Amino acid sequence: MRKISYVKAINETLRQMIETDKNVFLIGQGVTSPWYVGATTVGLIDRFGSERIIDTPVSENGISGAAVGAALAGMRPILMHPRMDFMYYAMDQIANQAANWYYMSGGQVNVPLTIWAIINRGGEQAAQHSQALQAMFMHIPGLKVVMPSTPYDAKGLLVASVKDDNPVVYIDDRWLYNHVGEVPEELYSVPIGKGIVRRKGKDVTVVATSYMVHEAVKSAEELEKEGIDVEIIDLRSIKPLDEKLLFNSIKKTGRLVVVDAGWKTCGVGAEISALAASNVFNYLKAPIIRVSLPDTPAPASSPLERAYYPTSDDIVSAVKSRFTEE
Amino acid sequence: MKKKSGVNIPQNMLLKMYTTLVRIREFEEKVAELVSKKEIICPCHLYIGEEAVATGICSTLRKDDYVFSTHRSHGHYIAKGGDINTLMAELYGKANGCSKGKGGSMHLASPKMGLPGSAPIVAGTIPLAVGAALAFSIQKKDAVSVSFFGDGATNEGVFYESLNFAALKKLPVIFVCENNLYSTHLPVSRCLSDTMIYKKADGFGMPGIRVDGNDVIKVFNLAKEAVENARDGNGPTLIECMTYRWCGHVGPSYDLDKGLRSKEELDYWMNRCPIKLLDKFLLKHNILSESEKMQISKDIKKEIEKSVVFAKESPYPDEDKLLDDVFSGVKT
Numbered sequence: 001m002r003k004i005s006y007v008k009a010i011n012e013t014l015r016q017m018i019e020t021d022k023n024v025f026l027i028g029q030g031v032t033s034p035w036y037v038g039a040t041t042v043g044l045i046d047r048f049g050s051e052r053i054i055d056t057p058v059s060e061n062g063i064s065g066a067a068v069g070a071a072l073a074g075m076r077p078i079l080m081h082p083r084m085d086f087m088y089y090a091m092d093q094i095a096n097q098a099a100n101w102y103y104m105s106g107g108q109v110n111v112p113l114t115i116w117a118i119i120n121r122g123g124e125q126a127a128q129h130s131q132a133l134q135a136m137f138m139h140i141p142g143l144k145v146v147m148p149s150t151p152y153d154a155k156g157l158l159v160a161s162v163k164d165d166n167p168v169v170y171i172d173d174r175w176l177y178n179h180v181g182e183v184p185e186e187l188y189s190v191p192i193g194k195g196i197v198r199r200k201g202k203d204v205t206v207v208a209t210s211y212m213v214h215e216a217v218k219s220a221e222e223l224e225k226e227g228i229d230v231e232i233i234d235l236r237s238i239k240p241l242d243e244k245l246l247f248n249s250i251k252k253t254g255r256l257v258v259v260d261a262g263w264k265t266c267g268v269g270a271e272i273s274a275l276a277a278s279n280v281f282n283y284l285k286a287p288i289i290r291v292s293l294p295d296t297p298a299p300a301s302s303p304l305e306r307a308y309y310p311t312s313d314d315i316v317s318a319v320k321s322r323f324t325e326e
Numbered sequence: 327m328k329k330k331s332g333v334n335i336p337q338n339m340l341l342k343m344y345t346t347l348v349r350i351r352e353f354e355e356k357v358a359e360l361v362s363k364k365e366i367i368c369p370c371h372l373y374i375g376e377e378a379v380a381t382g383i384c385s386t387l388r389k390d391d392y393v394f395s396t397h398r399s400h401g402h403y404i405a406k407g408g409d410i411n412t413l414m415a416e417l418y419g420k421a422n423g424c425s426k427g428k429g430g431s432m433h434l435a436s437p438k439m440g441l442p443g444s445a446p447i448v449a450g451t452i453p454l455a456v457g458a459a460l461a462f463s464i465q466k467k468d469a470v471s472v473s474f475f476g477d478g479a480t481n482e483g484v485f486y487e488s489l490n491f492a493a494l495k496k497l498p499v500i501f502v503c504e505n506n507l508y509s510t511h512l513p514v515s516r517c518l519s520d521t522m523i524y525k526k527a528d529g530f531g532m533p534g535i536r537v538d539g540n541d542v543i544k545v546f547n548l549a550k551e552a553v554e555n556a557r558d559g560n561g562p563t564l565i566e567c568m569t570y571r572w573c574g575h576v577g578p579s580y581d582l583d584k585g586l587r588s589k590e591e592l593d594y595w596m597n598r599c600p601i602k603l604l605d606k607f608l609l610k611h612n613i614l615s616e617s618e619k620m621q622i623s624k625d626i627k628k629e630i631e632k633s634v635v636f637a638k639e640s641p642y643p644d645e646d647k648l649l650d651d652v653f654s655g656v657k658t
Binding site: 009025041050051054056057059061063065066067068069070071072073074075077092093096097102103104105106107108109110141142144164165166200210 | 380391392394423425426427429433435437443445448450451452454455456457458459460462463464465471483484487488490491514599611650651652653654655656
């Protein structure tokens with residue numbers, strides 16, 4: 001099959017979705033900028049014009065509201081936030097309006113909106129240019145949250161998000177943009193709410209999200225040398241979450257390591273740990289452990305940054321610690 | 327063409343607006359009574375005194391035009407043609423309420439009539455109206471979108487973001503500020519450095535006009551022009567309607583004992599009652615007789631009594647509906 005980059009997969013999907021559905025349009029800061037969103041939006045403005053590729057002023061709250069309003073009037077907007085840090089400005093429109101509208105209207109008026117949120121970290125960008133807010137969105141009833149880790153899923157989950165009748169927060173990490181993988185040319189959906197086993201193993205379950213799936217794969221190669229057989233689950237959707245896949249794996253391995261590059265407290269790992277503890281406690285042979293960001297803002301200086309972001313080494317240590325505690 | 331009243335509004339439209347004013351008033355007075363009796367529990371922000379704004383604006387709209395409303399939404403719902411029975415049932419928290427008992431007074435919806443919803447987050451629905459207008463422009467529809475909000479909403483940043491974006495893109499949206507002089511308890515002069523809200527449109531190169539919001543004829547005429555302008559692709563307008571809520575911020579009481587405003591002030595505005603103003607005009611021009619007036623009042627009272635019966639006889643939502651309607655397309 002054809003191999004393309006993650007960034008190309010997003011670009012192609014945007015083009016195909018806008019081409020095939022007259023209700024789809026792209027709106028956000030920098031969608032015509034050469035550097036804001038990598039190469040994900042390259043060429044779209046030339047193809048579709050400014051009516052459906054809407055570059056916007058720096059007004060996160062107002063523009064997010066406009067996207068929600070357009071969805072209420074029959075469109076399927078893709079609202080792009082080039083940095084998650086700035087989304088706090090838009091929380092009213094996302095959490096109060098988009099997420100609640102269907103419920104508040106007694107199931108009469110839905111919000112078919114894709115909120116494309118980019119994690120743009122590293123490079124000494126510090127506390128306000130680095131955030132990964134998946135847990136915050138996962139907390140809110142009425143929002144779905146997906147985090148594709150491969151070019152294939154980047155396309156399939158973007159299609160599924162746009163086709164979904166609800167607000168979906170589609171989170172990608174720019175560290176994934178140059179990853180290359182098999183991607184069919186035609187449109188296809190990856191179902192929201194379904195995880196996938198990236199590596200089969202029998203000793204320990206490593207559940208990971210987004211970029212951390214690749215770090216988990218690296219760690220598994222390392223651990224294999226030491227005789228530890230790791231099963232890796234890529235959640236793909238953190239809400240709804242594929243509980244069955246998760247529980248079945250834990251029942252098999254008896255050990256759980258949760259890896260998510262968001263903050264620790266009330267993070268994705270906390271939720272998964274609670275789910276596991278509440279549902280498959282009796283299968284656990286060791287306490288659950290989380291690999292996450294520490295509960296601190298992102299630093300600037302490179303050495304501090306290196307210490308801040310978890311890597312495969314942290315996963316290796318976390319996994320090993322599950323075998324030494326008894 | 328001038329009508330016999332000397333204004334450019336057809337007689338049947340004047341009568342229709344009169345009926346709407348009375349319907350909103352009678353409905354709200356009934357709600358005030360039911361809230362006092364604790365039959366209605368959800369917080370109700372009554373529209374008494376402000377009826378001419380919703381009526382004048384919505385009377386210029388088509389069914390496919392959208393209206394976005396606020397916490398004080400009963401008047402907008404009624405003026406846009408929403409069903410009274412399901413409105414009352416919603417206030418009672420009943421299953422066949424206009425939002426199935428999930429929304430209450432602050433989340434009224436009548437999508438069929440062009441009211442996709444209302445929300446009490448101050449200024450929260452302003453960008454939604456802009457977005458609906460954006461959708462209409464992409465869809466090449468000539469529909470317009472109206473955002474109702476209070477004077478308090480002009481203290482929120484998103485108000486300015488919305489005005490800018492709408493003007494920038496020349497979107498078919500009308501911003502209607504219901505300036506009732508108070509942002510809950512604070513007088514507008516203690517909130518805004520410049521209380522001429524309509525002037526804020528200048529900063530966006532958009533027409534901004536202040537109007538007597540208790541004079542439904544003036545509101546109608548101004549709205550008609552703004553709506554036509556928007557439909558013709560000439561972009562948004564900000565209309566500031568000067569009006570007054572008779573009751574306190576929320577609930578049926580006049581709250582005169584709270585020391586927030588004077589009895590004289592309330593009397594002044596009650597004397598400028600929007601219904602009385604139109605009433606006088608219609609009688610003077612022989613468009614409405616005393617007996618016709620009595621008949622309208624009687625019919626509407628009956629209609630509202632029926633809505634109370636409907637609401638009371640309606641069932642409450644089943645507890646198992648609690649988890650429904652979180653996601654579209656997902657059954658629990």
